[in-house]
Amino acid sequence: ACGSGGSSNSSESGTTAGKEFKVGMVTDLGSVNDKSFNQSAWEGLQKLQADFGYDVKYLEPQSDAEVEPSLLQFVNSGTDLTWATAATLADAVTNIAKNNPDAKLGIVDADIEGIDNIVSISFKENEGAFLAGIVAASMSETDKIGFIGGMEIPVIQRFQAGFEAGVREIKPDAEIVVNYAGVFNRVDIGKSAASTMYNDGVDVIFHAAGGTGNGIFNEAQERFKAGEKVWVIGVDKDQSLEFGNDVTLTSMIKNVDNAVYEVSKQAAEGEFPGGQVVRLGLAENGVGLADTSDINVPKEVLDVVESYKEKIISGEITVPEQP
Amino acid sequence: MVANIISGSLIFATALLFGALGGMLSERAGVTNLGVEGFMISGAFFSAIGANFAESMGMGGFSPWIGLLSAFVFTSLFSGMHALATLKYKADHVISGVVINLLAANFTFFLVKLLFDGAADTPRLRNMFAKVNIPVLSDIPFIGDALFRSYPTTYLAFILVFAIGFYFFRTPAGLRLRGVGENPGSIDTAGINVMKIKFWAVMLSGSISSLGGATIVLTTNGNFSFNTIAGQGFIAIAAVILGRWNPYGVMMGALLFGFAQSIKDQIQILDFASAIPTEFFYMLPYIVTLLALIFTGRKTRGPKALGVHYDASVR
């Protein structure tokens, strides 16, 4: 069942009747259900479908090389707005946008400026991580605090920088132990790294290591069951929802779903913020601590967090981006 | 810290050890096993499914054992394919192994999507294996921490090493199995069914390797996703070769990897570590292995009839 317009080569069976707003999404090499970025973005799109009946769809390319064809698949099938949900897709998005000036594209977690048919959403991870650092430092009893990163790349370094700054703010003398696992998807390596840190006397670990980070939770839970008290600070989403409250101190979240939802809605309403970089920090409610933080973090601490949040928003404090 | 390294090495080594012991078993019977990765993927998948099911049946702390068992049993789907292809239909062993890897990966990922509504991983297990302290022994200073506070699977893997060692070198069946890998003609003319031995070796091989995958899910990961097993099967094969197809050697090979892997974390928390590129630590396990081979290496001789199809009428 081909489209009526002629230019569309979509072979999907759904309607191509015209009125309906179509949003597509291309994941990075993970899956759409990665409990992280891709999933969050997809949830935003699903909400759009539920709220306004938009036609939403996604593709999961299997290799870097497949990214462009996947984007094009959407572009050519008349999709109104196509999202790419990772920084690694930036080059492909730029290319496609240049070659298809009529197409509208969006990218999450990257800054592409000045191209009229691309909107970028990026986050000030360092600001969120700063707050996580405040919590970690306030809650640590050993004054030894851990950070585990996936790979030593700029985004992750932003996490590290913000976190370290936050910790120093509260406890300038606290020891911060840093470990880069080298991978985003090896749970066992994350677990071993966490084990090493906890053994070393660390009692709070903040991670920005994707799936590798799951190992940190597993290690903490194991210790919890054995009667030890250790904390993990989750990342990207509220990880206490997955790993429970026994070990999850709080999570530094990135509100990808909201961002995608809002920008898509603007586009549908004809107000596509093309060419702009929507930079979301604490002020824009793009990053922050999870709502469930109050379960394990005492009110006094949260109050401190709140005060720093205001200082950052007001510009009184600038959080570094480099560790 | 040394105790930590040893204990960490044991834990990293466990999954590899299962994978490698399985691989070794089939190779000792003359069937090349490049499918260890696939068997481990299968083991990881079925253990997650099995443990999940057991949890939903309310088996609580017992469910990891069900997971282990499921891995062992259901991986025979794949080992059966390897046996069928290599033994009955005389497919090239290497090709069959490659197929097992491809098929296990795609099949399990597909099933995960199918069973869990498009999810990329299986639901998180609430009950995983907990470390078991061996009474008395675990209280010995240093050694206790290093060796006797570990997961049941770790104990199991090391018990298996000795069990297979006993089987190989002390029992009639082991003698025959080793004979099959060296010179099946000799076994055949001694009136023993070569194909039967090979068949069971391949079947068990898959099941034992699968425990490696299960270990990863049931002790560290807590669920199965498409990158739960990412190349560990190939490292396990390296351990088989490094250990020269001998259960104790294979154990040392797996421990070497475990050691190199866990020492990385220990070094990384030291102060001077920041002066060295992180990537160097990631390379460490692989460099250590190469160096180990260079210094212990020389000729590694596998079973003589490895990878050769046995056919009584061909000389």
Next chain:
Amino acid sequence: MNQTKVKKVLELKHITKKFGDFVANDDISLTVGRGEIHALLGENGAGKSTLMNVVFGMYQPDGGAISVYENETKIENPNHAIHLGIGMVHQHFKLIENFTVTENIILGMEPKDGIRINMKAAVKEVSDISTKYGLKVDPTSKIENLPVGMQQKVEILKCLYRGANLLIFDEPTAVLTPDEIGELLQIMKKLVAEGKSIILITHKLKEIMQVANKCTVIRKGKFIASVDVAETNEEELAELMVGKNLSREIEKAAYNPQATVLEIKQLTSFSASKKRVLDDINLTVAAGEILGIAGVDGNGQSELVEAIVKMHAFEEGDILINGVSVKEKTTREIYESGVSYVPADRHKHGLVLDNNIAENLILIEYYKEKHNQGIRLDKVRMYQEAREAMQNYDIRAKNEYTVVRGMSGGNQQKVILSREISRDPKLLIIVQPTRGLDIGAIDFIHRQIVRLRDKGVAVLLVSFELEEILTLSDRIAIIFDGKIVGETKPETTTDRELGLMMAGKGSGEE
């Protein structure tokens, strides 16, 4: 069934066995009686091994019947054969090299102690049997450390351990030294004296005359005759086998050695385990002569030969070919200086079994200009020359595209020989040139060697077959334990004298 009363231990009735369209055994019948040594004689590829594999249950016959102890039986598999009291010593030993003697023998019938092998009991049982039948071996040594003769004893012990009453020997003497052959024949006699029966496959008529009671001859898969050995002679047997009269004399021109071609001076070398494998060897070979190296396998022959072509490194001394040292040369350069080498193991070294005849014929010289046109191999010429070689050297195969693996040993050997001879060597090194070949093929190869010698080629012949050494050599050097322990001429020596020297001068028997 009372096995000791029956007379006919084995009876084959009209056995037919096909491989696809090819009939390997065509209506063959024979009877083996109790206490009898029954020889089976036939050219390479006549179907002897096939027939015996049928008896041992490795193959199922396409026609005919087998009776064991006068009961018609379908022998399902080797296990079944073993239960029926049949044991087989295969030509290519079915031994596991890194197992001990005992482990090899007990395979399949291991004495147990609970679930473990009772190795003590096993070792004892093995030494018991070996003393009973006079087959001395060390039950605990590894097969890979044993000489072939010993390995064969292990094979025999395997059969005896399993209680075999009928033993099949497939070319057991092809790899043995004269002493070992003598010993084996004695063992066989002892076995039949104990009431066992033996089927003996051999190409050596002398052995048949020595020990066999009856001899069945087959030719191209067909039964030719069964004769009483007492009533026949070697010539008659040979004629039955090949179907025509064979002249067994080889004519040699008068001995006329010329300039020295090969000179080995104080050659000494060590194995990987630092054992002295060649010890101060001095030898010369002149143009127009054949120097035979007699010796038991494993006394340094292969190292000696490989040292000449630089496949084995030597530490001291020197090797000169036409006065030029090989020290600075590569294997290829040595060949280019006029050396041809026929290695002992045709499967391991001499041939690429999965290549065809033509491809094997260019193995040494494929890189030379004559085989190439620019960057491409001249395949037209390659196949053309292969056709010619097949004619000149009587290589029997379907055509020049035939893959060598499927060819008989004799024809494989002819491929190597034609390749090496056609290179017009000044020095021919030839090791075990006729191992496992039938009389016809042996004769052909011997004639080729002599022809070269008559043409003025220097020939270094290494063989474990005394007869071969004695018929071909002009001079004989005896090698023992890496040393040359004596030199003699065929006219002035005897089997026995040579045998003693090969065993290290002292007495051959204890």
Next chain:
Amino acid sequence: MEKVKKKTKNSNVIVPVIAVLIALVIGAIVMVIGGYNPLIAYQSLVTKVFGSVYDIGETIRAIIPLLLSGLAVAVANKAGIFNIGVDGQIIMGAVSSLLVGTLIEMPPILHGIVAILVGVVAGGLWGVLVAALKTKFGINEVISSIMLNYIALYFSHILIKNFATQEGTQRSAMIKESAGITFPSLNEVFNGARIHWGFFLVPFIIFAFYYFFEKTRWGYETKVVGLNPNAASYAGIRVNRIMTRTMFLSGALGGLVGTLDTLGVYGYVAISSSTSGIGFDGVAIALLGGNSALGTTLSGILIGALNYGSQGMQFGAGVPSEIIGIVISLIIFFVAAPGIVKAALPKKPLHKEEAK
């Protein structure tokens, strides 16, 4: 592992064709079980592969690395070496050509040629390392290549971070425009499909592969080494040297894969936490193709096209791309064990009906 030989060769043309058909049917059955519509799925697959000039161009682009990687594995197999280290060789090729493409100033075209050559040589040398470990230390190539894959991966990260960083991204800087090896005009014809020099290089390489192994003395000696190394050294062939040379060629092909993708497709090298896996696909492709030029080419085309088309299946029918992975593994399985195909066929094959 030593006997990777040409065992698949005996299968005639029929077996692979039927193998493909059976595998597709099984794939369809699995789809039905999973609640998908196999007809739409396969239709979308075909559309994705042939549907537009863009897709045709992109399909070829997807085939090239797989095919070359298959050839790389096949080359080594000819000398009896099992090279599962192509992944690492790809990385070395990619990162070396990247450095040439980013750090050095050169006129266009020449820059591309030099970058390719450097990448190819780097991949080749990485392959030589495997050969050296094998010949000098007796280390089994399977282990060493697995280790070298990881070492190459992290080594490339060090290089990228130190010499070709791109602030704020998880990849290297872009290569200079002069180092690009695309054909802008052709790209336009193909609606933006990434057509690069490889499109014209690959046929030449396939032919060179064929010619080398079937016609030249070097191919002859390589095959002798692979079939019987003992006979080779008896014949005066320097086995170690041939193995080293062959591993250079094999690695060079791997290096070319990385080079072409870097210069012609991406323009950068990503800092990725795992190797591409193209080398492992190459193992499957070479084995499926019986290590021959033609066979490897055909299997590379088949698998490349199926892989690319699987995206269409996801888009058009919502079918997870793993289905195609299953189909591909089954094809290889059936080709490797033709007995199964024959057993699955009706006892009297098709001819009978024709005869009547």
